[in-house]
Amino acid sequence: MIPTDLQQAYNEHCQIRLTQYQAAMQAAGRQWLIVDSGGLQTRFLDDTTYPFRLNPYSARLAPLQSFPESLMIIGHGEQPALLLYQPEDYWHAVAGLDCPAIEQRFTVKTFSQIERLLQEAKAITGGQAVAYLGERPQRFDHAQPNPTLLLAYLDFQQAVKTGYEITCIRRANQIAAKGHQAVAETCRTTTSELALHLKYLEAIDASDDTLPYDNIIAGNQHAAILHYTLRNDEPQSMNSLLIDAGATYLGYCSDISRTYGNQPGLFADLIAQLDTLQTALCDSIKPGVVYTEYHHQASLGIAELLVDNNIITCSKSQAKEQQLAGVFFPHGLGHLLGVQVHDRGGHQADTRGTPNPPPEKYPHLRFTRTLATDQVFTIEPGIYFIDQLLKKAHSDGRGKHFNWALIETLKPFGGIRIEDNVRVTEQGSENLTRPAF
Ligand code: GLY
Ligand code: MN
Ligand code: MN
8 A cells, every 4th residue: 555665754754643643632631542534424315425535634644545434543652553444345345454554553453343443442542531533523422522722733733744745745746747738738639628527537547536626627717717616518619728636645635727728819928927927936935934925925926917918007016005916816825735635724823723814915815824844835826807806896996907808808718827736845945746747
C-alpha cells in the first residue's frame, strides 16, 4: 500500500503526527483517543451506499481509504492500536492490509464482527478520560466526542506538512497534470464537458470516487460558475474552457486550475496576464508573511490588469480604493491543502483555536495565517464575468466605472482561474504544480 520508497518517510511522518496527537490529547486532558475511520453511509430508503470518505484525522495517520469501520486507539505510552474490520463477506470486496510500514507503527488487530471490534476499543480505553474523533459518537458513550481543544490543536499543527506528505502532494500533482494535459489536448476536438471529464479520468487512471473534489470542467459561460460540476453541455463551439481538477495519492490531494481560450484576442490576453500575475505571486511566497497580504497583492494586481485592458475605466488608484476588483475576483486567493482539498485550520491564530478571521473586505479568504516552512496551500487568482455580481455593481454605483460594452463581449467566455499548489521553503517557495506539466 505504501510503496517501498516511501516507507522510511512514512515512519518519520507517523512519529511526528502521533506525537502531535498525544500533545493534543494532553492539551485537552485526555488519556486515550479513539479515531474512527467512519462507516459506509446508506442512501435514504435504499440499500446502496455513498462513496466512502475516510475521516481526515485517520487519513493523516495512515492511508486507510479502503478500510471503513476501523479504529485507531492512541494512548500516551504504548504503541497505538489499529483495529481493522475484516468481515467475512461474499457480497463485497474486503481489502486486506498488506503494509509493513503501518504494521511497524501500529499494533494491528483484525475483527470480523463490529461488536467485537467496539468491545476491544472499550476494553483498551476503559473509562479513563477518553476522547473520540469521528461522526458516530453514540458508539462510545464513555468518550468525549470531538473535543474543541483537541481539534483546534490538530487543525493548527497539520498546516505544516511532513516530508512524506509533501511527497504525496507532489505525486498527486504529477497525476493530475496528466489529466490536465489530456484535457488541454482533447478540447481542441470536442466540446463535450462530459467527454473531457471522462478523458481526464482515463488519463489519470482513476475513477470519480478517488478525486479530491468533483471535477470542474466548465465550457464558455459555465466558467463564471465558480464550482460548476454539471458537465452536461456540448456547446456548438468552445470559446473557453476552465478546468479545475485534482487527484489523490495515498489520500493527499492536488487542486489545480487552468483556463484555455480558442482564439487570439482579449480573453487570451487576459489569461496570459493573469498567468504572469499568478506565477509572480507564487514566486514571491516566503515564510513570515501573512497570507492575507498575498490576497491583497492579488486584488491590486487584478485591479491594474482590468484598468490596463480598459474593462475598468477609472484610474488604477480609484479602482483599488473602491475595491472594484472584488466584482471580478469574488473568492479567496487560496487555502490550505492536504488530505482535504480545503484543509482545516486556515483561520486559526494558534493551537488553542484563537480565531483569526479574514478582514471584512475579503470575507471569502479561507487562509489568514502567517506562512511557515512546509505549509502547503493553493494560489488561485481568478477573473470572472458573473451576471449576479455585475448587476449588483451596476445597481450600487460601482459599475459606473465599468466598460459594459466590453464586458458583454467577455461574458461568453465565463472566466479564468489559474491555480497551483505551493509549499513554503526556508528561503522562499516550491511550486508543486508547474514542474508536473
Ligand atoms: N477546487 C476547489 C478550489 O479550488 O478551492
Ligand atoms: Mn483551490
Ligand atoms: Mn481548485
